[in-house]
Amino acid sequence: MGKKDLKFGTKAIHAGVEPDSATGAIMTPVYQTSTFVQDKVGQHKGYEYSRTLNPTRHALEKALAALENAEYGACFGSGIAAIDSVLKLLKAGDEVITSVDLYGGTYRIFTEVYEDFGIKFHFVDMDDLSNVEEKINTKTKLIWSETPTNPVLSIIDLKGLAAISKREGLILGVDNTFATPFLQNPLDLGADIVMHSVTKYLGGHSDIVMGALMMKDKNIAEKIYHIQNNTGAIPGPMDCFLVLRGLKTLHLRMERHCENGRKIAEFLREHPKVDKVYWPGFEYHPNHEIANQQMRDYGGMLSFSLKGNDLKEANKVMESFEIFTLAESLGGVESLLSHPATMSHAGVPKDEREAVGIVDSLIRFSVGVEDAEDLINDIKQALA
Numbered sequence: 591m592g593k594k595d596l597k598f599g600t601k602a603i604h605a606g607v608e609p610d611s612a613t614g615a616i617m618t619p620v621y622q623t624s625t626f627v628q629d630k631v632g633q634h635k636g637y638e639y640s641r642t643l644n645p646t647r648h649a650l651e652k653a654l655a656a657l658e659n660a661e662y663g664a665c666f667g668s669g670i671a672a673i674d675s676v677l678k679l680l681k682a683g684d685e686v687i688t689s690v691d692l693y694g695g696t697y698r699i700f701t702e703v704y705e706d707f708g709i710k711f712h713f714v715d716m717d718d719l720s721n722v723e724e725k726i727n728t729k730t731k732l733i734w735s736e737t738p739t740n741p742v743l744s745i746i747d748l749k750g751l752a753a754i755s756k757r758e759g760l761i762l763g764v765d766n767t768f769a770t771p772f773l774q775n776p777l778d779l780g781a782d783i784v785m786h787s788v789t790k791y792l793g794g795h796s797d798i799v800m801g802a803l804m805m806k807d808k809n810i811a812e813k814i815y816h817i818q819n820n821t822g823a824i825p826g827p828m829d830c831f832l833v834l835r836g837l838k839t840l841h842l843r844m845e846r847h848c849e850n851g852r853k854i855a856e857f858l859r860e861h862p863k864v865d866k867v868y869w870p871g872f873e874y875h876p877n878h879e880i881a882n883q884q885m886r887d888y889g890g891m892l893s894f895s896l897k898g899n900d901l902k903e904a905n906k907v908m909e910s911f912e913i914f915t916l917a918e919s920l921g922g923v924e925s926l927l928s929h930p931a932t933m934s935h936a937g938v939p940k941d942e943r944e945a946v947g948i949v950d951s952l953i954r955f956s957v958g959v960e961d962a963e964d965l966i967n968d969i970k971q972a973l974a
């Protein structure tokens with residue numbers, strides 16, 4: 591039986607990991623070393639220098655590739671460093687088409703770093719793919735998408751986007767951080783590069799910062815490995831070890847994230863103080879059908895607004911939680927809440943923000959894997 595035929599949970603535990611050849615250790619050791627002794631000039635065991643490749647990182651790169659049905663994986667010091675390496679595939683004069691609804695840090699690296707290097711970014715509403723087609727010209731090289739989006743959980747049609755990208759000979763990169771490979775595999779839908787902030791669900795325990803890129807195409811992968819080695823934004827072996835450990839429960843955690851997400855979304859929808867609930871599992875969600883086509887479940891991220899939309903009241907509610915804690919980030923075992931209008935999206939002008947639903951009373955949950963009953967009781971008392 592080939593490892594490719596294995597189901598997700600089996601791959602999460604076994605893919606990429608072999609017993610250590612030197613000792614038989616079942617867990618990949620933390621190869622905390624910068625260099626590797628060579629037997630003779632030009633003769634080594636596959637590792638020369640840890641920037642180029644380290645055995646602990648190598649095991650993780652293989653594991654992540656397997657989970658995304660990819661051939662190649664590359665890890666970076668952060669999710670943003672992974673995106674940075676994709677942008678280094680481009681040169682001055684090239685153009686990128688991306689979404690209006692991006693992770694804030696992605697928006698910043700595009701506009702505050704790479705525009706200065708002569709790369710042009712078009713921000714379009716990807717709900718309607720004709721907006722993407724309209725911006726394509728001979729300089730276009732990359733389409734960059736993210737789905738579900740933050741914080742209003744829009745779903746972008748990846749198959750449709752991939753068809754456009756293929757027809758025009760472009761590279762399609764997809765940030766799969768919110769969905770994880772448990773819920774969605776963009777490469778199978780036609781993307782060329784999948785990116786993860788490993789910091790979130792893949793690590794899963796809020797104890798590391800890391801990024802990754804997964805690819806099927808050898809040509810693109812070779813360029814990415816060249817950039818990884820020559821610009822050096824790699825993670826250390828200890829962090830790779832922690833993610834290898836985290837991955838072993840990814841499928842179990844995701845099942846609970848989804849189950850808790852569903853219960854909380856349904857509870858919020860019935861609550862008299864709640865105005866809108868953003869969760870792709872509801873039939874009224876504008877992209878519910880696309881979510882059903884490309885995702886296996888709806889995940890643990892959701893947002894909601896309060897009736898009356900009063901910032902003071904929202905603040906009072908946010909301060910009243912006892913289990914949900916106020917913090918940036920997401921995807922860990924513990925439930926977090928954030929306030930997009932003053933945190934992740936504070937830099938976006940108020941009218942632009944409100945046009946996409948990010949009103950003052952919008953609260954985003956990263957639903958953890960605690961007992962749903964306790965989480966719902968916490969929401970009940972905070973809203974009261």
Ligand SMILES: *Cc1c(COP(=O)(O)O)cnc(C)c1O
Binds near residue numbers: 669787
């Ligand atoms: C967190 C995040 C990033 C950035 O990743 P870091 O690991 O923080 O550098 C990119 N995209 C999304 C969707 C994220 O949530």
